[in-house]
Amino acid sequence: MGTLKEEEAKILETGQGEGFITTKASDLLAWAQKYSLFMYPFVTACCGMEFMAVSSPRYDFSRFGSEAPRFSPRQSDLLWVVGTIVQRQAPILRRIYEQMAEPKWVLAFGTCASCGGFYDNYACVAGLDKIIPCDIYVPGCPPRPEAVLDGLMLLMDKIASRDRTPATVKPRSDPREDQSLGLVQLRRSRPSTPSV
Amino acid sequence: MEPIDQELDPAEIELPTEPMLLNVGPAHPAMHGTVRIVMELSGESIERCDVQVGYLHRGFEKMCERGTWTQVFPYVDRCNYVSPMLNNVGFALACEKLLGIEVPERCQWYRMALGELARMSDHLTCTGAMAMELGAFTPFLWMIKGREMIWDLMEEETGARLTHSFGRVGGMAHPPTDGFKAHAEAVSAHILEILAEVEQLLLGNRIFLDRLENVGVISVEDAISLGWTGPCLRACGIAYDVRKSHPYMKYGEVEFDVPVGQTGDSFDRFIVRVEELKQSVRIIRQCLARLSDSGPVNVNDPRVILPPKEEVYSSIEGTIQHFKIVMEGLKLPAGEVYAFTEGGNGELGFYIVSDGSGTPYRVRIRPPCFYVTGGLERVITGAMMADVVPAFGSLNMIGGECDR
Amino acid sequence: MAKALVDLIKQKFPADVLEAHSQRGDETVVVYAPRWKDVARFLRDEPRADMSMLVDLTAVDFPDRTPRFEVVAHFYSLSKGHRLRLKARVGDSDGGNAEIDTLSDIWASANWAERECFDMFGVRFAGHPDLRRILLYPEFEGHPLRKDYPADRIQPLVPYREVPDIDKIPPFRTDEGMSFGRQTHAQRASDDDDLN
Numbered sequence: 103m104g105t106l107k108e109e110e111a112k113i114l115e116t117g118q119g120e121g122f123i124t125t126k127a128s129d130l131l132a133w134a135q136k137y138s139l140f141m142y143p144f145v146t147a148c149c150g151m152e153f154m155a156v157s158s159p160r161y162d163f164s165r166f167g168s169e170a171p172r173f174s175p176r177q178s179d180l181l182w183v184v185g186t187i188v189q190r191q192a193p194i195l196r197r198i199y200e201q202m203a204e205p206k207w208v209l210a211f212g213t214c215a216s217c218g219g220f221y222d223n224y225a226c227v228a229g230l231d232k233i234i235p236c237d238i239y240v241p242g243c244p245p246r247p248e249a250v251l252d253g254l255m256l257l258m259d260k261i262a263s264r265d266r267t268p269a270t271v272k273p274r275s276d277p278r279e280d281q282s283l284g285l286v287q288l289r290r291s292r293p294s295t296p297s298v
Numbered sequence: 299m300e301p302i303d304q305e306l307d308p309a310e311i312e313l314p315t316e317p318m319l320l321n322v323g324p325a326h327p328a329m330h331g332t333v334r335i336v337m338e339l340s341g342e343s344i345e346r347c348d349v350q351v352g353y354l355h356r357g358f359e360k361m362c363e364r365g366t367w368t369q370v371f372p373y374v375d376r377c378n379y380v381s382p383m384l385n386n387v388g389f390a391l392a393c394e395k396l397l398g399i400e401v402p403e404r405c406q407w408y409r410m411a412l413g414e415l416a417r418m419s420d421h422l423t424c425t426g427a428m429a430m431e432l433g434a435f436t437p438f439l440w441m442i443k444g445r446e447m448i449w450d451l452m453e454e455e456t457g458a459r460l461t462h463s464f465g466r467v468g469g470m471a472h473p474p475t476d477g478f479k480a481h482a483e484a485v486s487a488h489i490l491e492i493l494a495e496v497e498q499l500l501l502g503n504r505i506f507l508d509r510l511e512n513v514g515v516i517s518v519e520d521a522i523s524l525g526w527t528g529p530c531l532r533a534c535g536i537a538y539d540v541r542k543s544h545p546y547m548k549y550g551e552v553e554f555d556v557p558v559g560q561t562g563d564s565f566d567r568f569i570v571r572v573e574e575l576k577q578s579v580r581i582i583r584q585c586l587a588r589l590s591d592s593g594p595v596n597v598n599d600p601r602v603i604l605p606p607k608e609e610v611y612s613s614i615e616g617t618i619q620h621f622k623i624v625m626e627g628l629k630l631p632a633g634e635v636y637a638f639t640e641g642g643n644g645e646l647g648f649y650i651v652s653d654g655s656g657t658p659y660r661v662r663i664r665p666p667c668f669y670v671t672g673g674l675e676r677v678i679t680g681a682m683m684a685d686v687v688p689a690f691g692s693l694n695m696i697g698g699e700c701d702r
Numbered sequence: 703m704a705k706a707l708v709d710l711i712k713q714k715f716p717a718d719v720l721e722a723h724s725q726r727g728d729e730t731v732v733v734y735a736p737r738w739k740d741v742a743r744f745l746r747d748e749p750r751a752d753m754s755m756l757v758d759l760t761a762v763d764f765p766d767r768t769p770r771f772e773v774v775a776h777f778y779s780l781s782k783g784h785r786l787r788l789k790a791r792v793g794d795s796d797g798g799n800a801e802i803d804t805l806s807d808i809w810a811s812a813n814w815a816e817r818e819c820f821d822m823f824g825v826r827f828a829g830h831p832d833l834r835r836i837l838l839y840p841e842f843e844g845h846p847l848r849k850d851y852p853a854d855r856i857q858p859l860v861p862y863r864e865v866p867d868i869d870k871i872p873p874f875r876t877d878e879g880m881s882f883g884r885q886t887h888a889q890r891a892s893d894d895d896d897l898n
Contacts (some may be wrong), residue, residue: 111488131754144325146332146354147698148379151423151460157447158442173327174615190839191332191353192860220372223357223853224846232862352837359822360846360853395726522780524753524875538780633725636758636776636787649774651762664758664776672814701837 129262134178135205136261137167142178144198147185149212152244161247166254175201180257183236186214187227199234207261208236209253213243216270231268239270248271317345322686323502324353327431330387332697333671335686342682349674354697362661366627367393367467370661377663378699380423381642383409383416383452386465390663391546392637392648393467396630401597405469407589411482412455412464414578417565418489418696419448420642421529421571421578428568428691429500432509437496440676444492448688454481467628469596479586488578493575495543501569510565514677514689520564524668524676528644529574530693533559533566540640552584564692571694602628627656636664637689643667643694704729704784707751708759714748715741719793738773739803741790745777746808753777753786756809759816761823765849769793771800771825797824797848804830822847837866 145153163169175198185194199208201231210230213219216239218228230236237260240253247294253271260269309656317338324334332353333559340348358377362370374389375382387409394401398490401409426441449459456462500506507529516526531538537557542550557573596603600619609616632654638647644666651660670693677693678686707869708722708729718741733741745753757776764770770793777786794798804827816827817836824845827833836841839859844851861876 143327147356148376151379154442155422155459156447158439158446160443160446162431170577171327184865186354187356188353189842189856189859190355191324192858194323194861198325207572208613221356221361224851225355225357231865233860235863235865246459294816350836352835352839355837357846357853392877398726446724523810525755525757525809525815527755552728634728634730635726636728636785638757645757647758647776648846649758649760649776660762662758662760662762668814668818669811672811676810 117178119129124168128264132262132264137165137259138208138257139168139257140170140172141168141176141180141182142173142198142202143182143184144189145182145184147212149185149214149244152247152250153182153184156250161251163251163254166251166256166258175199177205178202179206181206181208181234182211183208183215184211186212186219186221187230187233188225189227190225192227192233195230196233197286198294207238207257208234208258209240209257209275210236210239211240211250211253212245215239216241218249219243235268237266237268239268241270245271285297307429310683315340316579317636320683330427330613330690330695332701333690333695335649335674336684337500337678337686339683342684343677344633344681347675347679351668351671351673352701354416356698356702358663358702359661360435361675362658363467364523364584364657366656367630367658368623368628371465372461372463374663375463376698377422377665377702378419378642378646379460380696381413381416382422382461383412383464384420384641384646386462387413387643388637388639389648390465390467391639391652392635393630394636396633396635396652397467397602398631399597399599399602400466401469402594403548404473404590404593405595405597408470408595409465409584410549410552411478411582411585411589412452414582415448415451415482417642418482418575418578419445421575422448422489424642424691424694425496425575426573428564428688429496429506430533431687431691434500434503434506437499440496444489447488451478451481453487454478464633466596466603468599469594473595474589478587482582482586486582490576490579493572497572508566509685510563510568510688510692511535512561512563512565513680514564514567514692516562516673516677518562520673520676524673525657526673528641528666528670529570530567530670531644532557533570534562535560540638540645544638546639548585548588549581551588552581554581554674564575577638629654629656638664641666641699643670643696649687661701665702666667667693667695668700670702671695707784709746709785710750711741711744714744716719716780721802728785730787730789732772732789732791735769735773735802738788738790739808740806742775742777743808745786745788752779752781754780756805756811757785759805759812759819761809761825763823763847763849765795767791768795769800770795770797771823771826773802773825774818775805792825797845801823801828802826806830823844824848832891852889 143153144146160237181199210216218226222264227233238257240250241250249271256269256271317340320337320339322335324332334350336348358373361373370389373388374385378385396455403562421447422441426438430438452462453459455478456464521531524586535555535558537558542556556578557570559570604623605619606614610620630652632652636647636649638645646666649662653659677689679691708731711731712719718734718737719731720734723730745751755778757778759775762772769791771829773790773792775788790802792802792875808883814836816830819825821835821837822845825891842857
């Protein structure tokens, strides 16, 4: 169902009879989609604490338009899978994903959701992509809120360019080491080598 | 009236009804992610319910048996993930009890200060989440602001905001930073201001009080029989706080009060946590005053502590010591011990069984909120569906600790 | 304090105390398994013991001993402040016949603790009102905390997806995502080299 619609959109974009109006319309649609993502926070574990931090005013993902958590899969288009997925929770995750309507995206928040983390045991699923397809992987245990915002912006880029290939957020340089970036001045009082 | 209408009693012609089965599933905003409650409702009131946990069972106890004693620290961090330092310290104390060593004074004050900061983070999250679930979104954001300040401090000290893995058997991973005292004092002062604002907003609010008072009441006998400890038990009137009753580290030398509730309802649990936040600030200030600026943080015992890197690279003893501790794991003597501390939710105990090698034989964490959640059934049966949210929120079930 | 308690138990149940020792200040008493409930009830009802709280109940697996499992209960008295560890040994070498009486009618905390013990070890508690799995799902076979259950034997509830090359997802490129601070250390080093 979903893939069929994607192909139709591509035909609109790149087909022979592609017109200026239809390209602009699909760009407009993509712009609207990316700046109004209704999210379903499927929160299970410690990453939930960082999720609370990302949603609170300091890091604030609502400035990207993705503010409203809709606790119903029918009304949301971005599934945030936050925390470890254990075998017992897997059927529930799959059911929530299947209940969401197209177009839908999935963001794996944290290492446990991306690849299972250090819980390689009988109880955990080694990454949610074993159960449902995933678009963005944000590693970290738990990931820094800045990494989550990177992931969200990466997802917005992908929505804008109609790209469905999955991607991982990679680490960035520490702003503290490069003060010329003009970012927040962080106070560090620890010497670089620990002395016990 | 017809004759037939006059003979029949209205109660006789009522249709029989079946209770409605409602599944408040594991993916639910107010279920803290991982608890499923299957309830039989008759109208709005709950006749019976079945509380199902285990949707975050990550096999903590099995994972501990596969590494060394030091490799347990990241796992315990993720048990009670809102106050990870308390778990670190609790487990380190259990290992040190089995070894029979005591860490230097500076480390004890440091552990106490970090532990109380973690406890503040726990109580801020719990009270904020409770307020949010009742619709008061602003105090939640203020509490999260306070929590961010604590996490900034933790990041300065340990390197990580949430899951530090900072404790070690015999000390801590690093000594306190130079700016720790000033930063901690500033954070504590800010949090007291935030608390004053939150109290002003919430405690006079008729709706907030009506939804919490006399909701989710549990009797003292039930609470003790269910194994409740911590703020939930103190809200029922029992002044049992491990820090006062069985002082460990330097808790016997600091002055603080233990807030105790009266009725065992959700409001008492909420207010006990708010008061404990203020007491934690008191403890932190006393710890900072007594924390010395120099001196060893780790115990001087080559069996458990990694030597400084300069010695590892320059002397043969340092190399061997480092090698043995890293490859074989530090060896705890064979035997078993149960060490308990006051975690964010109550008596956090570690029962460890060692067979003398570097690999733990059995690590059992006594999770305070497992027993508290075991009492949830008793708390909500007979209550209304809408009372489940504040009652469950006031119990502070942390999925990582309950299911491990 | 707790030493007097051990003597009390030895006095009341002289034939049933198999061992009593103390390590690092913890008093431990090992009793004969069929008398488990009587000793426990004595601990609660006897005024000099007054063990009002069953703090924890668990088991330890010693596969090279018979009986195999050691059921361990920790008791605490709120009024007197003393603690005790009570143990009993049950179970054959293959894990069968691990039966012991329930304590859930004496302390309500035993209800869930015994369910977890059954779930993880397979120890059955006679007289328990509702002995079923608590942390794992009912379809799970085996008891994971036994030493002969391999930690990574998974029993998935939802069949895994088969996606080729799922683990070869590259991190996002410098032209994706945020417009500043995207460089890694290596790239900045090469940029510095270019500048110098």
